């Protein structure tokens with residue numbers, strides 16, 4: 411097992427990884443930007459190193475500074491957390507080149523899944539159902555028009571190197587193709603330095619359902635069921651739950667088996683998530699995330715499995731000691747992302763936390779790095795807390811969540827908490843009757859101008 415892990419991240423996920431290390435008796439090194447020197451993961455870690463300026467490029471994406479910090483402190487592994495360098499093939503290769511372990515999959519798998527066109531092709535060959543669309547890159551407006559003429563409208567252009575919902579544009583008719591294609595290409599180039607785009611049939615009422623997997627280096631793969639992440643804005647998740655109200659036990663077992671078989675054939679090692687759209691009883695693969703995900707906590711709550719500890723164990727070459735039949739699902743869990751954002755416009759709302767009180771009690775888990783008087787910097791992701799609620803049934807979970815969100819006090823900045831409270835009183839949410847477009851279609855009615 412590793413002796414010392416450097417955590418190349420910040421915020422709640424840095425603390426999450428740090429907690430797992432502490433439980434495993436592994437020493438930790440925190441890295442941070444100048445503005446983050448007073449963050450809790452820096453205080454809790456055994457050692458800390460300031461790796462650069464406030465912009466991510468100067469610090470959390472600064473490969474040479476992170477590698478130097480790891481060498482100076484004698485770390486034998488690096489945990490990349492979520493976002494930043496977690497899916498960066500070059501970083502993973504360089505970590506290995508410095509005789510340290512990258513806690514994540516191989517550079518080869520990062521490359522394969524990092525290109526969504528290659529990912530879809532690979533998964534399709536491994537027996538996973540995919541969304542229909544172009545056969546690889548769409549090279550011209552004419553090609554786009556001819557593909558759409560065959561598949562029918564609407565269609566969606568997506569960036570091959572995409573992420574975070576960027577570089578996606580819908581075309582509802584032939585007239586909209588040229589504009590959507592050009593805009594998707596420009597956005598892809600600006601965000602990912604790669605203007606390669608591909609096309610998919612745009613599904614009108616799908617749910618976003620993803621399957622969590624865990625794999626070791628000896629061909630053992632288990633799945634931890636699904637998470638329903640259909641409540642989204644700007645193609646970004648806001649609330650995640652497990653199990654999904656849309657799936658039966660049989661459907662869960664079927665898709666779980668298809669996914670574990672494919673991952674086994676792929677030879678993938680680590681934690682990972684296969685993201686699907688689910689419409690009219692059918693699954694359509696979109697992409698694989700080759701890292702821990704923000705919403706991993708939901709699966710941890712209903713299975714009792716600590717995904718971060720397991721991730722560290724398999725990275726250290728240990729065998730999985732969980733078999734599929736050992737994975738049991740208990741009750742229902744929902745995660746509420748509390749972002750420092752305006753509830754209606756979703757514009758970031760950085761600033762000082764004037765007052766703070768977190769809810770608690772049985773089945774209420776808080777993953778957060780903020781504290782009273784903490785000043786949220788404008789440089790990073792707006793996620794400031796995750797409230798994860800676990801109960802025996804979905805209805806009990808919703809009731810518990812209402813109480814937890816009522817207890818929550820965050821003053822000084824706008825957050826998404828107010829929106830979550832409204833969601834919890836909505837009949838469609840209570841009935842579990844929604845798709846990925848639901849929030850955008852219902853936002854105005856839901857908030858009725860009350861939230862600013």
Ligand code: ADP
Nearest residue numbers: 572573574575576610611612613618645696846
């Ligand atoms: P990213 O990596 O940028 O998050 P994804 O491929 O995971 O991109 O898609 C993000 C979200 O965009 C999905 O959860 C879904 O809401 C929407 N989306 C993606 N592909 C389609 C599609 N073919 N039809 C309808 N919605 C889609």
